[in-house]
Amino acid sequence: MKHQKINTSNSLEERAEAAEMGYELETLVNDPEVTVRYEVAKQGFGLETLVNDPEVAVRYEVAKHGFGLDILVNDNHWTVRREVAKHGFGLDILINDMSWIVRAEAENQLKMLTQNIM
Secondary structure, three states, X not given: OOHHHHHHOXXXXXXXHHHHOOOOHHHHOOOXXXXXXXXXXXXXXXXXXXXOOOOHXXXXXXXXXXXXXXHHOOOOOHHHHHHHHHOOXXXXXXXXXXXXXXXXXXXXXXXXXXXXXX
């Protein structure tokens, strides 16, 4: 792969591979393809931009990094909110979430916090 021309490559595979390897992240963070932006998020780069990405997979990856939890606690997708709960953030909100999976994770985190205090 020619790394010096990645940002102008028409190949999705090449751009995704470049992001996975940490090349040209400053350009690839704005790639039109979700696969590329997901790989950028996995690198922990551009999270301040990707926290508002339209794709759930990208926002989920941002939450996995523990970034933007104050925004993602109100995400419209339960997988993102569950990941926020896994970080122990917003449990007072997520304990009443519309998704039982998110509520269960929030409850589990609260139990672990209570056990650690005792």
